[in-house]
Amino acid sequence: MVSRQGWAFAGLLLAVLCWAGNALIARAFYAEIPPLSLSFWRWSLATCLLVPFVAPSIWVHRQTLRAAGWRLPVVAAFGIASYNSLLYTAAQSTEAINLTLLNTCLPLFTFIGGGLLLGEWPARRAWFGMAIAAGGLLYLISRGSWAVFSSLSFQTGDLIMLVAVLAWALYTLLLRRWSRFLQVPPLTLLCVLMLIGLPLITPFYLLELSRVGGFSATPANLGAIAYTATFASLVAYLGWNHGVKTVGAAKAAMVTYLMPVFTAILGWLVLGEGLRGFHWVGGGLIFAGLLLATRPGVQAR
Numbered sequence: 001m002v003s004r005q006g007w008a009f010a011g012l013l014l015a016v017l018c019w020a021g022n023a024l025i026a027r028a029f030y031a032e033i034p035p036l037s038l039s040f041w042r043w044s045l046a047t048c049l050l051v052p053f054v055a056p057s058i059w060v061h062r063q064t065l066r067a068a069g070w071r072l073p074v075v076a077a078f079g080i081a082s083y084n085s086l087l088y089t090a091a092q093s094t095e096a097i098n099l100t101l102l103n104t105c106l107p108l109f110t111f112i113g114g115g116l117l118l119g120e121w122p123a124r125r126a127w128f129g130m131a132i133a134a135g136g137l138l139y140l141i142s143r144g145s146w147a148v149f150s151s152l153s154f155q156t157g158d159l160i161m162l163v164a165v166l167a168w169a170l171y172t173l174l175l176r177r178w179s180r181f182l183q184v185p186p187l188t189l190l191c192v193l194m195l196i197g198l199p200l201i202t203p204f205y206l207l208e209l210s211r212v213g214g215f216s217a218t219p220a221n222l223g224a225i226a227y228t229a230t231f232a233s234l235v236a237y238l239g240w241n242h243g244v245k246t247v248g249a250a251k252a253a254m255v256t257y258l259m260p261v262f263t264a265i266l267g268w269l270v271l272g273e274g275l276r277g278f279h280w281v282g283g284g285l286i287f288a289g290l291l292l293a294t295r296p297g298v299q300a301r
Contacts, residue, residue, distance in 0.1 A: 008246035011239030012255040018236035020262035022084075022228055026091045029224045033215045035088030038225065040198070040205035043080060045229035047194045050187065057188040065192060068181040073196050075178070079171030079237075080197025084228075085204065086164035093157035105162065107134075109169035110253035117173050118249065130254060136285025169253070175241060176249040186238050194233075 029038070058065070065072065107130050175182070182189055215221055244252045 005247055008243040009255070012243035012252055013258065015236040015239035015243070016255055016259050017262050018231040020259050020266055022232035023259065023263055024266060025224045025228055026088055029221065030091045032221055033224065034208055034212050035092060036085060036201065036205040036208040037215055038088050038228065039085040040201050041225050042084070042228040042233060043194055043198045043201065045225060046233040047191070047198055049229065050191045050194065050234060054187050054191045057185055058192060061184040061188055064184055068178070071178045071181055072192060075171060075174050076193040076197035077200055078167045078174065080193050081200035082167040083164050083171065085201060086160050086167065090157040090161040090164060105165050106169055106256050107250070107253040109166060110172055111250050113169055113173045114248070114250045118177055126250065132285055134257070139281060139285060172244055172249045172253060175244050179245050186241055190234070190237050190241065
C-alpha cells in the first residue's frame with residue numbers, strides 16, 4: 001500500500017512532468033504567442049474549467065478563506081501571476097538551456113528560505129544530496145563537455161528567469177508556512193488563487209496587447225494553451241501543493257531537478273530527439289542525489 005509520503009512524491013513527480021511539457025510549449029510557441037497572452041489565457045481557461053466544480057465549496061469554506069486574509073493575494077501573486085508570466089517572458093530572449101540552468105537555484109533558495117522562514121534546516125545529508133543532483137544537472141546541461149559549459153552565455157532573459165525562480169521559491173515556502181490558514185480542499189484553494197491571480201496578470205496582458213498585439217487562433221496555438229491550462233495548471237499545481245504540504249518545501253524543491261530529465265525524455269518521445277550518454281549519466285546522478293536528499297532521516301532538524 002502506498003504511504004502518504006509516497007502519494008505526495010508521486011504528485012510532485014507528476015507536477016514536474018507536466019511542467020517539463022510546459023517548458024517545451026514555451027520554447028516551441030514563443031514566436032507565435034506573446035508571453036503575457038499565454039499566461040493570461042492559460043489561467044483564464046483553467047479558471048473557467050474549475051469554477052463550475054468548486055464554486056459551492058468556495059461558499060462553504062468562505063469563513064476559512066476570509067480568515068486567510070491578505071495571505072491569499074500574496075501567495076497568488078507569487079505562484080499564479082508571477083512565475084509563469086516571467087518564465088514565458090524570459091523565453092523570448094534566452095535559450096532554453098539557460099532557463100534550465102537557472103532552475104538549479106530553486107532548491108538552494110528553498111533550502112535557505114525554509115531555514116529562515118520555517119525553521120526547517122535540512123540535515124547535512126540532504127545538502128550533500130542536493131549537491132550531487134546539482135552536479136548531475138550541470139553535467140546534463142553541459143552535455144558532458146567542459147567546452148559546452150564554458151561557452152554558456154547569459155542574457156536579459158536569464159535575470160528575468162532568476163526572478164521567476166525566486167518567486168516560485170517564495171510561493172512554495174509561503175504555501176508551507178501558512179498551511180494552517182489554507183486548510184480547504186486542494187481544488188478549492190487552487191481555484192481561489194487563480195481567481196485572485198488572474199486580475200493581477202490582466203493589466204500587464206492589456207499593456208502587451210496594445211503594444212504587440214495578440215496571436216492567431218490556430219489549432220496549434222489553441223492546443224498549446226489548452227495543455228498549459230489543464231496539465232501545467234490544474235494537474236501540476238494540485239500535485240505540487242499537496243506534495244509541499246506533506247513532505248515540506250525543501251524536499252519538494254529537490255524534485256525539480258528532474259525537470260530537464262523529463263524534458264529530454266519528452267523530446268525523445270515527441271520530437272524524436274535521441275537520448276545520449278550524457279542524458280543517462282546526468283539523469284543517474286540526479287536520481288542518486290534525490291534519493292539521498294529525500295530518504296527518511298534527512299528531514300529538517
